[in-house]
Amino acid sequence: MFEAIRRERRDDPDVSIRELAARHGVHRRTVRQALASAEPPPRKVPVRTAPVLDPVKPLIDAMLRQDLDAPRKQRHTALRVRERLLDEHQLVVAYSTVRDYVREARPRIAAEAGKQLAEVFVPQTHPAGAEAEVDFADLWIVWAGVKTKVFLFTLRLSYSGKAIHRAYATASQEAFLDGHRYAFEQLGGIPTVHIRYDNLKAAVSRVLTGRTRVESDRWVLFRSHYGFDVFYCRPGVEGAHEKGGVEGEGGRFRRTHTVPMPKVDTLAELNAYLARCDAKDDHRRVGQRIATVGDDFATEQALLRALPAEPFETGLSLRPRVDRHARVTVRQCQYSVPARYVGRQLRVLLRATSVLIFDGPRLVAEHERSTIRGSVTLVLDHYLEVLAYKPGALPGATALVQARKAGVFTATHERYWTAAKARYGDKTGTQALVEALLLHRTYARGQVLAGLEAALAVGALSPEAVAVEVRRAGETTSRPQLGLVTAEGRIAYPADTRPLPTVEVYDTLLTGGNPT
Secondary structure, three states, rough: OHHHHHHHHHHOOOOOHHHHHHHOOOOOHHHHHHOOOOOOOOOOOOOOOOOOOOOHHHHHHHHHHHHOOOOOOOOOOHHHHHHHHHHHHOOOOOOHHHHHHHHHHHHHHHHHOOOOOOOOOOOEEEEEEEEEEEEEEEEEEEEEEEEEEEEEEEEEEOOOOOOEEEEEEEOHHHHHHHHHHHHHHOOOOOOOOOEOOOHHHHHEEEOOOOOOOOOOHHHHHHHHHHHHHEOOOOOHHHHHHHHHHHHHHHHHHHHEEEEEEOOOOOOHHHHHHHHHHHHHHOOOOOOOOOOOOOHHHHHHHHOOOOOOOOOOOOEEEOOEEEEOOOOEEEEOEEEEEEHHHOOOOOOEEEEOOOOEEEOOEEEEEEEEEEOOOOOOOOOOHHHHHHHOOOHOOOOOHHHHHHHHHOOOOHHHHHHHHHHHHHHHHHHHHHHHHHHHHHHOOOOOOHHHHHHHHHHHOOOOOOHHHHHHHHHHHHOOOOOOOOEEEEOOOOOOOOOOOOOOOOHHHHOOOOOOOOOO
């Protein structure tokens, strides 16, 4: 309307203010305002009174001032303020009225007291190749058909946003160190300034004043080996923003790549999937950046510190003693070893995902690391020498139950065992099975199973015949099949058509001739 009034006055300078007011249906004062300025004057906000709220404002302010020194979880809410007004002062005020006033008054009272309710963050610039951030995040997966929580290790470079992820069954120190080593190898280098952490137990033994920490010995050894410094954030939620990049990265990665929950049979399968996701993320852009993560990382990678010549052994070395059940106990979990080591003290290398057991420099057993306290992990092969002279212990052996569940003891083994017991009796038949199982130490698994199938097909159930069939199954050239079993229980082999050997060439030596 102001613009129309000014245009008409510009087109017809003789038109009067009264006429313009009549044309637009406004007061002459409005016309004068339009001619004086193109911008209308601000409207005057009437001062409204609050007859119900005004008397209680000092009471509410007093309650909110008490909150300045109260614990965060024991401060007044709007509902509690309204209840106190009713109980202590018999004043009835609508909840919405109290709520709106508390929302407006709380920051004002905090400002008057010199306290800041909302923390202000200062944007940071991170040089290329200089800094990184590390954290663990919870990740739910369907592991072998069971919903399971695992721990997602994340190392994120601050400049490019390049992140490396790896899943572990526990957030132990072994997983913490193994995650670092894996990330450094994938990145091809180490940040030159420092890596930011919260106060993870895998690294920090005790939090002291300020940013001073008592670090664990193995963590200090690991840092010394790879040559990087650390920056510990403030404890609790107050320090989360100091490594906000990796805090946000955990949620972003889960929402992007693990919805719905991944279904895997092993952690190795899950980590292979995570590696593919990391490669895919090289094509994404962080925020409003023009370059992709992969482009920035290509610049950053050349500035990282080189890796040491030898990788750090992240496993923890222990020396448990083998009990009379041929087991060692590691972190309240039991693992089997060959029975000949009963009573011996062996060296155990406890890694993030595996347990390696050594006799001197020789590896004698390897197991997947268990995360269930009190669990028992047994390998049937470790007890075969004992079962050879204690065959009655095999049917109820825990190692056999686990071998069946893992698919190591197959239906072929079951059929051979049943057939051998039917022919030779329980004891001798079980001993024949043990001798057949010992063949797995020498021959490939598929070859032994093929030999057992061949032995079952011809009815040759003796351990010697099974061994022959296993060796035949591994031959690359075709050989004639064995014949059927005779009435006496012996195998009828086919006729040998090869020529008989001759020693005629040696006869010439008796007469002094030259055999050549």
